[in-house]
Structure formats: structure tokens, C-alpha cells
Amino acid sequence: MIEVKGLSHSFRVGKKGKETEVPVLKELSLKARDGEIVSIVGRSGSGKSTLLHILAGFLQPDAGRVLVDGTDLTSMSEAQRAAFRLDRFGFVFQNFQLMPGLTAFENIELPLTLKGVPAAERKRKVEELLESTGLTEIRGHYPNELSGGQQQRVGIARALITEPPVIFADEPTGSLDSETEQDILNLILSLNKKYGITFVIITHDDEVAAIAKRQYRMHDGELTEGGLRHVV
Amino acid sequence: MSFKDQIAFVRQHIRRNRLRVFMTVLAATMGTAFLIVLASVGFGLQKTIKDDILSNQMVTQIEVYSEDMTDAKADAMKKIDHVEAVVHRKSLVPMAMGELEGHTGSMNTYFTDFGDEQASGFKLAEGRFPEKPGEVIVGSQFAAQLIDESVEVEEGEEPASYEGKVIGQTFAFSFEGENDETASKTWPFTIVGVKEAPGKDWAFDGYLYLDESFMEEMESAYIAASSDNEQEDMSFTNSSVNVYADDLANVKAITQTLKDDGYAVYSVSEEIEQIDVFFLALKAGLIFVGTIAILIASIGIFNTMTMAVTERTREIGVMKALGAGPKLIQRLFLMESAWIGLVGTVIAVVISYGVSFAANAILPIVVDAALGGETGDSFKVTFSVIPWQLVLIASAISLTVAMISGWRPARKATKTDVIGALRHEL
Numbered sequence: 252m253i254e255v256k257g258l259s260h261s262f263r264v265g266k267k268g269k270e271t272e273v274p275v276l277k278e279l280s281l282k283a284r285d286g287e288i289v290s291i292v293g294r295s296g297s298g299k300s301t302l303l304h305i306l307a308g309f310l311q312p313d314a315g316r317v318l319v320d321g322t323d324l325t326s327m328s329e330a331q332r333a334a335f336r337l338d339r340f341g342f343v344f345q346n347f348q349l350m351p352g353l354t355a356f357e358n359i360e361l362p363l364t365l366k367g368v369p370a371a372e373r374k375r376k377v378e379e380l381l382e383s384t385g386l387t388e389i390r391g392h393y394p395n396e397l398s399g400g401q402q403q404r405v406g407i408a409r410a411l412i413t414e415p416p417v418i419f420a421d422e423p424t425g426s427l428d429s430e431t432e433q434d435i436l437n438l439i440l441s442l443n444k445k446y447g448i449t450f451v452i453i454t455h456d457d458e459v460a461a462i463a464k465r466q467y468r469m470h471d472g473e474l475t476e477g478g479l480r481h482v483v
Numbered sequence: 484m485s486f487k488d489q490i491a492f493v494r495q496h497i498r499r500n501r502l503r504v505f506m507t508v509l510a511a512t513m514g515t516a517f518l519i520v521l522a523s524v525g526f527g528l529q530k531t532i533k534d535d536i537l538s539n540q541m542v543t544q545i546e547v548y549s550e551d552m553t554d555a556k557a558d559a560m561k562k563i564d565h566v567e568a569v570v571h572r573k574s575l576v577p578m579a580m581g582e583l584e585g586h587t588g589s590m591n592t593y594f595t596d597f598g599d600e601q602a603s604g605f606k607l608a609e610g611r612f613p614e615k616p617g618e619v620i621v622g623s624q625f626a627a628q629l630i631d632e633s634v635e636v637e638e639g640e641e642p643a644s645y646e647g648k649v650i651g652q653t654f655a656f657s658f659e660g661e662n663d664e665t666a667s668k669t670w671p672f673t674i675v676g677v678k679e680a681p682g683k684d685w686a687f688d689g690y691l692y693l694d695e696s697f698m699e700e701m702e703s704a705y706i707a708a709s710s711d712n713e714q715e716d717m718s719f720t721n722s723s724v725n726v727y728a729d730d731l732a733n734v735k736a737i738t739q740t741l742k743d744d745g746y747a748v749y750s751v752s753e754e755i756e757q758i759d760v761f762f763l764a765l766k767a768g769l770i771f772v773g774t775i776a777i778l779i780a781s782i783g784i785f786n787t788m789t790m791a792v793t794e795r796t797r798e799i800g801v802m803k804a805l806g807a808g809p810k811l812i813q814r815l816f817l818m819e820s821a822w823i824g825l826v827g828t829v830i831a832v833v834i835s836y837g838v839s840f841a842a843n844a845i846l847p848i849v850v851d852a853a854l855g856g857e858t859g860d861s862f863k864v865t866f867s868v869i870p871w872q873l874v875l876i877a878s879a880i881s882l883t884v885a886m887i888s889g890w891r892p893a894r895k896a897t898k899t900d901v902i903g904a905l906r907h908e909l
Contacts, residue, residue, distance in 0.1 A: 335806075337807075
């Protein structure tokens with residue numbers, strides 16, 4: 252379970268010495284139960300990406316706590332947070348963020364490589380996942396040889412490979428056409444159902460947000476819970 | 484991430500930037516090879532000079548000087564560790580004369596113990612060592628100093644010296660007393676051995692080597708032939724002691740022991756030590772100059788690694804986002820710069836040995852040709868020597884510089900902001 256309590260964060264902008272503080276997050280609280288899909292929807296500049304960065308441990312907040320199954324992420328060092336991410340989180344990015352020099356297979360394999368999983372086991376796991384996600388045919392392709400939808404499928408497979416309890420998705424369909432968007436959302440829903448993975452989805456799109464059971468709306472650094480569960 | 488995977492990761496990055504990495508390796512190679520070849524000249528010249536000294540002298544010989552040398556003191560030296568032999572020679576002070584088949588001449592005479600001489604490596608060109616009283620050994624040019632004075636010699640011509648066989652010949656030996664009076668007594672000596680010629684072409688060995696048992700008898704004759712009032716001042720012989728070490732490596736220690744005992748000492752180790760000090764300074768200077776070349780190459784490594792980090796900002800960001808720790812990121816980049824340094828060093832060592840071999844093969848021919856072929860066979864100069872220590876020093880400098888050059892870019896990589904990096908497009 253992810254629990255956020257009293258989270259505040261500001262950015263310092265302007266020239267050195269004449270910086271001004273711009274508050275981005277204002278005493279937020281949030282909850283994501285195990286196996287839930289949670290969406291955070293908001294317009295550009297509302298602070299939703301900053302929230303995701305703090306939840307994922309990329310950024311340390313000015314105040315507040317982020318508890319993941321009772322472990323406080325905000326009290327960890329950078330190295331500890333990196334190890335925690337590798338162990339517990341998966342990431343899906345708007346721009347896919349695949350390594351250009353690695354094939355689809357190698358990109359999916361990367362988190363396992365970072366974890367130090369032996370090569371034979373890595374191969375077996377990636378093969379299995381390629382099969383179950385229907386990516387076997389493109390396994391040897393480099394990212395620039397793949398369509399947006401294929402790239403995002405590879406991105407999702409990469410997030411899944413370590414079997415993390417939580418996957419953060421930052422505008423997962425932001426770079427895709429509406430048809431592909433629907434495919435990806437369906438994939439997320441099925442993975443959530445099949446593996447019980449908690450998804451935290453950041454989006455500006457109400458339709459994407461609608462797949463979540465628990466929906467939050469972000470506005471000017473403040474978070475409100477609400478919204479109905481739509482049937483996709 | 485396992486070490487094997489880290490290497491695979493680094494190799495993959497190097498493959499993607501082949502040309503740039505190649506140019507950087509080339510710069511590192513040139514810098515390191517320059518350092519090794521430059522310093523190898525210092526090692527080469529040192530070797531040439533040392534070899535020259537060692538070929539001209541008995542390297543294990545230690546000359547000992549003392550105003551009051553006695554046989555007892557010389558015998559005490561035999562007890563020093565690693566001393567093979569101690570030869571206590573007494574040279575005859577009065578002028579000695581010899582006469583063989585009408586040829587006469589003066590000569591230098593040594594009283595010595597042939598047992599000690601043999602132990603020290605005294606070798607005969609022909610004949611044997613004395614076994615009976617009256618038998619002696621002579622130097623290789625002994626005969627050349629015996630001249631037939633009855634033959635008239637025109638100006639500019641060399642006087643006629645004895646040219647017959649010396650082995651087995653008996654000659655009359657006498658010496659002058661004080662006030663140039665010839666000693667009344669004459670000794671017949673039979674030559675039974677001729678000493679091996681000295682190593683140096685210009686060295687003259689016309690010595691007469693007598694067993695020291697003759698000394699007492701001759702000294703009495705000498706005193707008898709001298710005027711009474713000057714007896715106290717005169718000395719019949721001068722002592723010289725040579726100590727021989729069992730190995731060149733022990734010469735230094737024996738020299739030091741003798742010095743500690745209060746003797747004035749000279750050995751080849753003293754000379755070599757001075758040469759070593761000079762060349763140590765020279766080599767240090769050459770290595771310093773060579774290091775500057777490596778430092779220049781390090782700018783290339785720094786540049787390449789900084790570019791690599793900048794180019795891969797997004798990839799670093801993704802890796803950090805996925806869970807790569809700062810230490811891993813730093814290690815990956817340090818491994819890359821170390822790889823450049825290592826490959827550069829290995830190639831440099833191979834090239835340096837090639838250059839060194841070529842220099843030693845070609846330069847003497849070039850110098851000989853430039854001097855009009857006058858250098859002759861004796862012209863044996865080693866221009867370049869690369870001992871393993873030099874390879875080790877150069878490798879250590881090269882790798883250290885490569886790692887230091889890569890350090891800052893690697894640190895920069897660890898500080899990459901994940902959020903900024905994920906937005907980064909190149």
C-alpha cells in the first residue's frame with residue numbers, strides 16, 4: 252500500500268540570490284491500496300508529474316512522508332531509493348524511454364540485469380513475458396524500428412519483468428493514437444487483474460483516468476479524491 | 484549488476500562510439516609509448532655505460548688501501564662473509580733488474596701468495612704455477628722489456644727486445660740498493676708460467692710474480708747493500724690488498740664492511756653506485772617529461788568521457804529511474820575510461836618494444852655510417868632498454884591518469900537528475 256501524508260514541495264526559480272519559491276504541492280495526502288489502479292488527473296502545470304517523481308523517489312519533498320508498505324521513502328538515501336525502486340517499482344513513461352542501443356529483448360531484460368539476475372534466468376523470464384505480451388516477433392528490433400504502440404508495449408513489459416507490486420505510469424498513452432491508447436489501457440487493466448499489480452497513472456486525459464477505481468484530481472498543487480468508475 | 488554484465492554494457496557503449504574511442508585510445512597510446520621510449524633511452528645509456536665498466540674490470544674486485552697493512556689484517560678480511568679470496572701483494576720498491584740471454588731490463592716485481600692468487604681468479608696463458616723454490620711467473624709482456632743493449636739502434640727505431648720463448652728460461656734477477664748501488668746478490672729464476680694478458684689492449688703487464696717466501700731473504704740482502712744511516716726511512720715493499728667477492732651482488736656489502744673497519748676502499752660498486760644515482764635522476768626526469776605527454780592525452784580521455792556522459796544523459800536517467808544506484812553509474816563510466824587507458828597502455832607497450840628493438844638495430848648502423856665507418860667493432864651502444872619496471876611505472880601512470888580523467892565525468896553522470904534526464908532529447 253502506498254500512503255502519502257502531508258506532502259509539500261516548492262521549486263526555487265529565478266537567478267541565484269534572487270530566487271523565489273513557487274509551491275507545487277500543498278500538503279497532499281493520498282492512498283493506493285494493493286492491487287488498485289489509481290489515477291491522478293490534472294492539467295499541465297498542476298503538479299501531478301512532481302507528485303509522481305516524489306512517489307517514485309526521484310525527488311525528495313520539502314515536507315511530508317511517502318510510505319510504501321510502511322517504509323518511508325523520504326527518509327532514504329539516493330542509493331537506497333534506487334535499490335528500493337529496482338525491487339518494488341516498475342515504470343512506464345510517456346516517451347517510452349527505451350534504450351536506443353538495445354533491442355526490445357535487451358530493453359525488457361535491463362531491470363533484471365541491473366538486479367544481477369543470472370543470464371539464463373533472465374533469458375527464460377524475458378522469453379515468457381515476450382510470449383504473454385505478444386512481443387516475440389519484435390524481440391530483435393531496436394526501438395527506432397518499432398511503432399509507438401509497440402514501443403510502449405516493450406516499455407510495459409520492461410516494467411513488468413521484475414514482477415513489481417507497483418507500476419507508475421506517467422502519461423502512458425500520451426504519445427499514442429486513440430486506437431493504440433485503448434490497446435494499452437486494456438493491457439494495463441488485464442495486467443492489474445491478472446497479477447494484482449497496483450498501477451498509479453498520471454494523466455491529463457479524463458478517459459485514461461477513468462480506468463482507475465480510485466481517482467484523484469490535481470489542481471494548483473492540491474489533490475482531491477473523487478470521480479466515478481467508468482466502464483471502459 | 485554482475486561484473487560480466489557491466490563489462491558487456493561498457494563494451495556495447497564503446498562499440499557505438501568506435502571512432503571517438505579509437506582516437507582517444509590512440510592519444511593514450513602515443514602518450515604512453517612516448518613515455519616508455521623516452522625513459523628507455525635513459526635505461527639504455529645506463530646499461531651501455533655499466534656494461535662498459537663491467538667489461539673492463541674485475542667486477543668482484545675490491546681494492547683496499549691501508550698505510551699499515553699486515554698479513555694478519557689481510558687474513559682477517561678472509562673471514563668477512565662472501566669473500567672468495569684476499570690477495571696481499573707486496574710490490575718491490577727498489578728498482579729490479581733482469582738479464583736473459585744478453586737482454587736486460589728493469590721490471591716491477593710482486594711478492595704474493597699463489598694460492599690466494601689462484602683463488603682470486605689469477606689465470607695463466609701458458610705454463611703452470613710455481614712448485615719449487617726459484618720458479619716464477621711473469622706477465623704477458625715481460626719479454627718486451629728485456630732489451631739487448633749491445634745492438635746499436637738508430638734514432639727513431641725501437642730497441643731489439645727479447646723475442647724467444649720465456650717458459651722454461653732461467654734469468655738472473657737483481658735489484659738496486661739505496662744510492663743506486665746494485666745489490667751484491669743475484670738470483671736465478673726459472674719462468675714456469677705466463678699470466679693471461681689483461682682485458683684492456685692498452686694495459687701493460689710486464690710484472691714478475693714471486694712467491695712471498697723470497698721476500699725475507701731479499702730484504703736482508705737489500706738492507707745489507709744499503710747505507711746504515713738511511714735504514715729507518717726506507718721501505719722494501721709497498722702493500723696492496725685486493726679482496727674478491729664471490730658475487731657482484733655482494734661487492735657492495737663487503738665494501739661497506741671494509742669501510743666500517745676503517746680501510747680506504749675502492750670497488751666497481753662505488754663507481755656503479757655513482758652512475759646509478761646519476762641515471763636515476765636522468766630517468767626520473769625523462770619519465771616526468773613523458774608523463775606530460777600522457778597528461779596531454781588525458782585531456783582527450785576527459786573530453787571523450789564528458790561527451791559520453793552528455794550524450795547518454797537520457798540513458799543514465801532511464802537507468803537511474805529503473806533503479807541503478809549512483810555507484811553503479813559511476814563504475815560504468817570509470818570502467819570505460821579505464822578500458823581506454825588499459826588498451827592504450829597495452830598497445831603502447833607493444834609499440835615501445837618494437838621501437839626500442841628497431842632503435843637498437845638501426846641507430847648504431849646510422850651512427851657508424853655518419854662517422855664514416857670508423858667506429859669499428861667496439862662500437863656497441865644500447866640506445867634503448869625497456870625493463871619490466873619501466874613498463875610497470877608507465878602503465879601505472881597511464882592508468883592512473885586515465886582513471887583521474889574519467890573521474891569527473893563519471894561523477895557528473897552520478898549527479899544526473901533523473902527528471903531532467905528523462906526530458907532530455909539529443
